[in-house]
Amino acid sequence: MLIGKVTGSLWSTRKDEKLNGITFLIVTVCTDETTHTQRSLVAGDIVGAGLGDLVLVTEGSAARVAASHPDVPLDAMIVGIIDSVDRGN
Amino acid sequence: MLIGKVTGSLWSTRKDEKLNGITFLIVTVCTDETTHTQRSLVAGDIVGAGLGDLVLVTEGSAARVAASHPDVPLDAMIVGIIDSVDRGN
Amino acid sequence: MLIGKVTGSLWSTRKDEKLNGITFLIVTVCTDETTHTQRSLVAGDIVGAGLGDLVLVTEGSAARVAASHPDVPLDAMIVGIIDSVDRGN
Amino acid sequence: MLIGKVTGSLWSTRKDEKLNGITFLIVTVCTDETTHTQRSLVAGDIVGAGLGDLVLVTEGSAARVAASHPDVPLDAMIVGIIDSVDRGN
Amino acid sequence: MLIGKVTGSLWSTRKDEKLNGITFLIVTVCTDETTHTQRSLVAGDIVGAGLGDLVLVTEGSAARVAASHPDVPLDAMIVGIIDSVDRGN
Numbered sequence: 001m002l003i004g005k006v007t008g009s010l011w012s013t014r015k016d017e018k019l020n021g022i023t024f025l026i027v028t029v030c031t032d033e034t035t036h037t038q039r040s041l042v043a044g045d046i047v048g049a050g051l052g053d054l055v056l057v058t059e060g061s062a063a064r065v066a067a068s069h070p071d072v073p074l075d076a077m078i079v080g081i082i083d084s085v086d087r088g089n
Numbered sequence: 090m091l092i093g094k095v096t097g098s099l100w101s102t103r104k105d106e107k108l109n110g111i112t113f114l115i116v117t118v119c120t121d122e123t124t125h126t127q128r129s130l131v132a133g134d135i136v137g138a139g140l141g142d143l144v145l146v147t148e149g150s151a152a153r154v155a156a157s158h159p160d161v162p163l164d165a166m167i168v169g170i171i172d173s174v175d176r177g178n
Numbered sequence: 179m180l181i182g183k184v185t186g187s188l189w190s191t192r193k194d195e196k197l198n199g200i201t202f203l204i205v206t207v208c209t210d211e212t213t214h215t216q217r218s219l220v221a222g223d224i225v226g227a228g229l230g231d232l233v234l235v236t237e238g239s240a241a242r243v244a245a246s247h248p249d250v251p252l253d254a255m256i257v258g259i260i261d262s263v264d265r266g267n
Numbered sequence: 268m269l270i271g272k273v274t275g276s277l278w279s280t281r282k283d284e285k286l287n288g289i290t291f292l293i294v295t296v297c298t299d300e301t302t303h304t305q306r307s308l309v310a311g312d313i314v315g316a317g318l319g320d321l322v323l324v325t326e327g328s329a330a331r332v333a334a335s336h337p338d339v340p341l342d343a344m345i346v347g348i349i350d351s352v353d354r355g356n
Numbered sequence: 357m358l359i360g361k362v363t364g365s366l367w368s369t370r371k372d373e374k375l376n377g378i379t380f381l382i383v384t385v386c387t388d389e390t391t392h393t394q395r396s397l398v399a400g401d402i403v404g405a406g407l408g409d410l411v412l413v414t415e416g417s418a419a420r421v422a423a424s425h426p427d428v429p430l431d432a433m434i435v436g437i438i439d440s441v442d443r444g445n
Contacts, residue, residue: 007176008174012169012171048281056291060149060328062342063151065337066285068285074151085275088275097266105258129210130180162240189439196424238416251422252414270396298394329417346371352366355365
């Protein structure tokens with residue numbers, strides 16, 4: 001999974017109807033809890049994440065497993081809002 | 090998923106016949122709605138996207154789920170035309 | 179999918195027998211029809227591509243779908259020879 | 268698979284309930300047993316790895332196979348703690 | 357698939373028991389038969405590859421197909437030892 005920060009959302013009216021009802025959030029991928037990378041992706045959301053939240057994103061076929069629906073053509077899903085990160089030092 | 094811009098299309102006569110009827114669009118992957126990356130890919134299209142459209146692309150096995158057909162050997166599919174992006178500021 | 183150029187082929191006698199009969203072509207991944215990247219991969223071929231051909235490559239589980247055989251341990255397959263690319267300008 | 272070093276752990280209360288009971292460890296991906304890359308990921312853990320351990324990480328659908336549960340939306344799992352690496356020189 | 361060179365091996369006693377009996381080889385990914393990249397990975401081996409061998413590696417779910425066992429949590433497998441590469445010039 002990836003650590004990411006929610007940095008936006010997007011709307012798409014003309015889309016695959018199997019995606020109806022899905023919230024699309026834009027997530028900037030982080031190397032750790034404070035460092036952004038150049039990479040961003042669009043993920044579905046099933047935990048109610050909001051702008052600025054640090055989130056856990058799962059990718060690939062696991063995204064459909066998270067959606068509990070094999071026919072939702074997602075390849076990334078936010079599966080958790082991160083409370084805290086422990087670096088053990 | 091990825092945000093991308095449609096920057097071309099391609100034709101292939103000598104191809105896997107399981108791809109017959111599929112439109113192949115060339116998509117330049119974007120970091121956000123205005124910034125292109127160096128990466129581009131070829132995606133199928135089921136929403137009628139056109140040159141210059143900002144689109145939502147799903148990759149991997151999700152592309153076949155979008156095609157609603159397990160035997161179409163696609164690994165990327167345009168699943169939405171993006172209306173707007175909200176950065177919350 | 180990826181746009182690539184066939185830049186070689188390879189032979190492997192000591193291999194998984196489930197790959198017997200598969201042609202292995204080396205493909206340099208292109209950003210577009212004229213620009214090569216540093217990345218290259220090995221793909222199976224079911225359309226009879228040759229050295230120098232511009233080809234369409236599908237990756238991941240879609241490669242086995244293209245092979246029409248779930249037990250062929252391929253993760254990349256050439257699924258089309260590209261006739262032309264239209265950039266719409 | 269990847270060689271990585273466990274460099275932290277994270278907590279998420281508001282998460283997909285199918286992830287309940289999973290330990291989330293932050294793993295910095297290594298090029299070899301001594302060289303870290305810039306890339307890090309979050310993996311589940313089924314072998315009891317701890318901070319500083321050199322571990323073997325499997326990604327994609329193999330992570331759910333490791334979890335022995337098709338409905339756990341993981342895309343990375345620690346499947347071994349590395350005892351030693353032999354470079355044969 | 358990838359072209360790679362076997363550059364080491366590793367041992368893991370505390371591991372997922374579904375990996376018991378698997379040989380773990382460290383493979384440096386090559387751009388071509390003579391040029392190494394910075395990337396390395398750990399792959400299972402079913403063809404008896406050894407240190408210094410130029411090998412063909414398959415990734416993702418194809419690795420389990422190569423293992424002929426759906427429950428082996430591998431995401432990379434050496435599926436051939438490369439005899440020769442032909443660049444056609």
